[in-house]
Amino acid sequence: KKNHLGKVVEMVGTAQDITEKLKIEKDILEKNHMLNFAEELAMIGYWQLNVGNGSFIWSNNMYRIFGFEMGITMNFDLLLSHTHPADRELVMHKKQNAIATKKFEKFTQRILHEDGEIRFSEIVGKVITDKEGNATKIIGSSRDITEEILAQQKILETNKNLEESTIKLTAQNKQLAEFNQITSHNLRAPVSNLNALLKLYNKTQSEGKKIEIFEKFEIVIERLTETLNALVETITIKKNGVEIMPKLEFEQVLLKTKQTLAATLIETKAKITYDFSKAKNVDYNPIYLESIFLNLISNAIKYRSPDRVPQIFITSKKDNNRTVLEFKDNGLGIDLKNHVNKLFGLYQVFHKHPESKGIGLFITKAQVLAMGGSITAESDVNIGSTFIITLN
Incomplete structure (x- = not known):
């Protein structure tokens, strides 16, 4: 208040205690700081979209997640600039669908930072409407799930590797079982022949015959050694993943094969003739091909007719760039009308014989099929059988 001379003679005022207000403001700032810190730790950002003008309100962590400079004015076009090109149509569709249906569908999008880094974000939201039911705002959150996605991908990759390893181990076990069968079956013939030669050697009185039989001993043992070495080599080749197909x-x-079956040929007087003039050779697995010859020839002798000398005729030819082998015998034959579906089955035996195991034809077919070929048979009871093998 001033006097008549204009001097201040009185002052009137008020005082207000703002301690509580400052405390509240401080608490709000601290809570905002804690919220931002919690957002950053949880890798979650909060956002609000104004449907009318397309403007955004973003929390601090939204800027971090999308790789934008903190505090810049955001809009939908700017958001799309940091969205992976392959996901931009998805993001636009989700926005338009939310406005139209008043429902927000959760989705995952890829974020493309300026340095080329790709992040994954899970987007959830809710549509806010006015009294007339029109969408005015969309509020929501974005959670950085990059580490989760990468972990899932690593798990999937690990599972894939485990599946591949399982398939590989299964195949190796199958090969092991197959080689076990091949080894036991293919070694049975030379061992049996060694026993037969030993009996012949003990029975004969002629020194000349003994020398001849002893020479056959050496040949059968040599073939047995070759078979064992070839089996070991083949297992090694398969282990290393490289298959060698010599001519x-x-x-x-x-x-x-004849040398391996020397004693059997002497005892049975079996005659083997052949004509390989139309196809003299083939690029093939040596163990398989020798096994095929041994199985089919030994079977032809084993199931010979008691009424005639066993005769086996083998031919080869070319058919559409494939090699075809035929093994024809004059043995007991097989009733294919009743046994055609069992012919190449495991442990299937069609004639009584002390050495019948029902393995030879099964192994032969398995070996032919493993190399991409095929095998068929023609047979008449008491006339003989013909096995036709197409080699790939």
Whole structure:
């Protein structure tokens, strides 16, 4: 208040205690700080979209998640600029669908930072409407789930590797079982022949015959050693994942088979003739091809007719760039009308014989199929059988 001379003679005022207000403001600032810190730790950001003008309100962590400079004015077009190109149509569709249906569907989008880093974000939201039911705002959150996605991908990759390892181990176990069968079956013939040669050697009185039989001993043992070495080599090759297919001469394979079955051929007087003029060789797995010859020839002798000398005729030819082998015998034959579906089955036996195991034809078919070929048979009871093998 001033006097008549204009001097201040009185002052009137009020005082207000703002301690509580400052405390509240401080608490709010601390809570905001804690919220921002919690957002950052949880890798969650909060946002609000104004449907009318397309403007955004973002929390601090939204800027971090999307790789934007803190505090810049956000809009939908700017958001799309940091959205992976392949996901932009999805994001626009989700926005339009939310406005139209008044419902927000959760989705995952990829975020593309300026340095090229790709992040994954899970988006959830809720549509806010006015009294007339029109969408005015969409509020929601974005959670950075990159680490979860990468962990899932790693788990899927690990599972895939485990599945591949399981398949590989299963295949290796199958090969092991197959080689076990091949080894036991293919070694039975030379061992049996060694026993037969030993009996012949003990029975004969002629020194000349003994020398001849002893020479056959050496040949059968040599073939047995070759078979064992070939089996070991084949297992090693399969283990290393590289399969070698040498060019095999049919005449040489047949010679080895005859040498292996020397005693059986002497005892049964079996005659083997052949014609390989139309196809002399083939690139093939040596163990498989020698096994095929051994099984089919030994079977032809084993199931010979008691009324005639066993005769086996083997031919080869070319058919559409594939090699075809035929093994024809004059043995007991097989009733294919009743046994055609069992012919190549495991442990299937069609004639009584002390050495019948029902394994030879099963192994032969398995070996032919493993190499991409095929095997069929024709047979008449008491006339003989013909096995036709198409080699790939």
